[in-house]
Amino acid sequence: MKVLVPIKRVIDYNVKARVKADNSDVDLTNVKMAMNPFCEIAIEEAIRLKEAGIATEVVAVTIGAKASQEQLRTALALGADKAIHIETDEKLESLHVAKLLAKIVEQEAPELVILGKQSIDSDNNQTGQMLAALTGRGQGTFASNVDVANGTVNVTREVDGGLQTVALKLPAVVTTDLRLNEPRYASLPNIMKAKRKPLDVIAADSLGVDLTPRISVVEVHEPAKRSGGIIVDDVAQLVDLLKTQAKVI
Amino acid sequence: MKTLVIADHDNGVLKPETSKTINAALKLGFAVDVLIAGENLAPMSEEVASIAGVNGVLVADNSEYAHQLAENIADLVLSLAPEYSHLVASATTTGKNFMPRVAALLDVAQISEIIDVVDGDTFKRPIYAGNAIATVKSLDSKKVITVRASSFDLQGEQTAADITAIDAVFSSQLSSFVSVEQTESERPELTAAQVVISGGRGMQNGENFSLLHGIADKLGAAIGASRAAVDAGFVPNDMQVGQTGKIVAPNLYIAVGISGAIQHLAGMKDSKVIVAINKDPDAPIFQVADYGLVADLFDVLPELESAL
Numbered sequence: 434m435k436v437l438v439p440i441k442r443v444i445d446y447n448v449k450a451r452v453k454a455d456n457s458d459v460d461l462t463n464v465k466m467a468m469n470p471f472c473e474i475a476i477e478e479a480i481r482l483k484e485a486g487i488a489t490e491v492v493a494v495t496i497g498a499k500a501s502q503e504q505l506r507t508a509l510a511l512g513a514d515k516a517i518h519i520e521t522d523e524k525l526e527s528l529h530v531a532k533l534l535a536k537i538v539e540q541e542a543p544e545l546v547i548l549g550k551q552s553i554d555s556d557n558n559q560t561g562q563m564l565a566a567l568t569g570r571g572q573g574t575f576a577s578n579v580d581v582a583n584g585t586v587n588v589t590r591e592v593d594g595g596l597q598t599v600a601l602k603l604p605a606v607v608t609t610d611l612r613l614n615e616p617r618y619a620s621l622p623n624i625m626k627a628k629r630k631p632l633d634v635i636a637a638d639s640l641g642v643d644l645t646p647r648i649s650v651v652e653v654h655e656p657a658k659r660s661g662g663i664i665v666d667d668v669a670q671l672v673d674l675l676k677t678q679a680k681v682i
Numbered sequence: 683m684k685t686l687v688i689a690d691h692d693n694g695v696l697k698p699e700t701s702k703t704i705n706a707a708l709k710l711g712f713a714v715d716v717l718i719a720g721e722n723l724a725p726m727s728e729e730v731a732s733i734a735g736v737n738g739v740l741v742a743d744n745s746e747y748a749h750q751l752a753e754n755i756a757d758l759v760l761s762l763a764p765e766y767s768h769l770v771a772s773a774t775t776t777g778k779n780f781m782p783r784v785a786a787l788l789d790v791a792q793i794s795e796i797i798d799v800v801d802g803d804t805f806k807r808p809i810y811a812g813n814a815i816a817t818v819k820s821l822d823s824k825k826v827i828t829v830r831a832s833s834f835d836l837q838g839e840q841t842a843a844d845i846t847a848i849d850a851v852f853s854s855q856l857s858s859f860v861s862v863e864q865t866e867s868e869r870p871e872l873t874a875a876q877v878v879i880s881g882g883r884g885m886q887n888g889e890n891f892s893l894l895h896g897i898a899d900k901l902g903a904a905i906g907a908s909r910a911a912v913d914a915g916f917v918p919n920d921m922q923v924g925q926t927g928k929i930v931a932p933n934l935y936i937a938v939g940i941s942g943a944i945q946h947l948a949g950m951k952d953s954k955v956i957v958a959i960n961k962d963p964d965a966p967i968f969q970v971a972d973y974g975l976v977a978d979l980f981d982v983l984p985e986l987e988s989a990l
């Protein structure tokens with residue numbers, strides 16, 4: 434079974450994003466970038482499937498500028514067998530990304546596609562579901578457990594009321610939640626080995642997908658700041674202020 | 683121009699998010715119909731019809747919709763889409779599951795988790811864990827939108843609107859329901875509660891969460907948690923507040939033994955009043971807290987319970 438794992442280069446999750454002075458966007462100049470944490474979980478799950486003898490090949494794919502090859506190399510160092518870079522300098526929307534990925538699904542014919550449930554920059558939570566729709570596959574989103582057997586994948590999903598398990602016919606699409614697994618770190622020898630693994634580059638505009646924007650960003654601004662609070666001395670003062678000043682209890 | 687809201691419910695209980703999503707949808711400026719899909723929907727359909735501003739209710743009552751499988755719900759919504767200019771759902775785990783599927787099948791973008799409606803095409807939404815707010819304009823002829831319910835108000839009531847049955851049944855066979863583990867709780871739902879008290883890694887274990895129970899009882903509060911507390915297995919996943927958990931904006935949020943990581947703040951910093959209890963005076967949670975108490979939680983929680 435081949436597993437395809439689409440990944441994204443995003444701001445490092447420890448870094449607080451700042452808005453540009455002209456309010457056109459978030460400022461990413463000289464900001465530390467990394468693989469989206471949910472994508473790391475997706476890669477880890479695919480590698481575990483391979484280690485369990487269920488997956489035979491793990492292919493990582495990313496869409497973005499040249500620099501995103503760094504994250505593909507990380508995926509290769511973690512255990513992916515091959516990488517595909519769909520190169521573009523445009524800032525693409527989820528629908529475009531899903532359409533480009535659908536082309537790769539057509540080419541690679543993976544039985545399972547595992548993606549992160551959301552990227553921590555745009556916070557959209559859309560691409561996996563869109564890809565499933567465009568490729569006519571079933572979807573198991575927000576997965577905290579994935580179990581592949583006999584042409585079916587059982588996915589336990591983190592939902593608002595608890596956990597829901599669904600069975601999907603393969604081929605299928607899964608998106609990862611935080612508790613699916615704990616990603617490993619790449620070892621130095623594996624980082625060296627990853628340099629020799631295949632990484633194909635495809636120009637995004639060669640795939641025949643209409644990449645015209647569907648959304649225009651009017652402006653980006655900072656959220657309203659909370660006014661500074663006070664440190665109370667003890668519980669008695671806290672309860673008193675909540676009653677008399679904040680009037681919330 | 684007309685809007686279709688897809689109602690969110692759970693086991694026969696209409697979620698408060700539905701009413702708030704209708705509130706957001708009405709701001710678009712067009713008539714709002716509501717689709718409710720599931721099984722045994724009669725009482726809930728009446729409830730939806732009585733939410734102020736609802737023009738009509740469409741009821742798709744069939745076992746194929748019982749578990750809100752995204753493939754079937756998306757096909758159902760798609761079949762109704764030609765009549766509507768705007769399709770709107772709550773950004774709950776149900777709405778987040780089927781709505782992007784609808785958008786892709788309609789070949790339009792989805793605008794996720796809006797927190798404000800500027801006009802029928804233009805919306806505000808948080809990005810980068812809420813560290814920036816983007817104003818975005820949809821260029822598609824049809825809009826597919828999910829709503830962050832905590833940013834909108836509950837609607838009042840009205841005399842019931844018309845209810846119409848939808849007979850079409852979609853059964854994709856791509857997925858099937860296996861099981862559900864529902865977290866049982868007597869307490870108010872996190873996203874609906876006026877008061878939320880959350881515990882973090884500082885709670886040390888699941889048993890210690892009982893220190894929050896007495897306080898929650900006295901305040902009628904829901905209990906939440908940080909990711910660290912959920913990952914460590916102290917409490918179930920549906921209690922996680924944050925960028926990738928639940929978004930809450932109660933009148934009072936009490937964070938206990940929570941450091942205040944960006945991802946946690948993203949889920950609670952729009953609360954009206956924030957209280958932080960933490961033994962580390964430098965914990966970032968104090969930067970957003972209206973009232974901070976630098977103390978050992980094991981000392982002050984029992985005190986707080988008896989002081990209330």
Ligand SMILES: Cc1cc2nc3c(=O)[nH]c(=O)nc-3n(C[C@H](O)[C@H](O)[C@H](O)COP(=O)(O)OP(=O)(O)OC[C@H]3O[C@@H](n4cnc5c(N)ncnc54)[C@H](O)[C@@H]3O)c2cc1C
Pocket residue numbers: 446470471553611881882883884885907908909910911922923924925926927928938939940941942943944945946949959960961962965977978979980
């Ligand atoms: C992709 C991604 C998504 C994430 N999503 C979320 C999310 O949705 N929600 C979320 O919460 N986190 C999320 N996180 C995790 C987040 O980055 C933090 O790791 C997490 O919020 C930390 O939880 P915590 O504050 O409970 O633990 P810690 O950061 O370990 O803080 C524990 C705090 O307890 C205090 N403490 C300890 N003992 C006591 C005591 N006896 N009395 C008083 N205080 C005490 C300490 O001083 C400390 O400040 C996410 C991370 C990633 C990478």
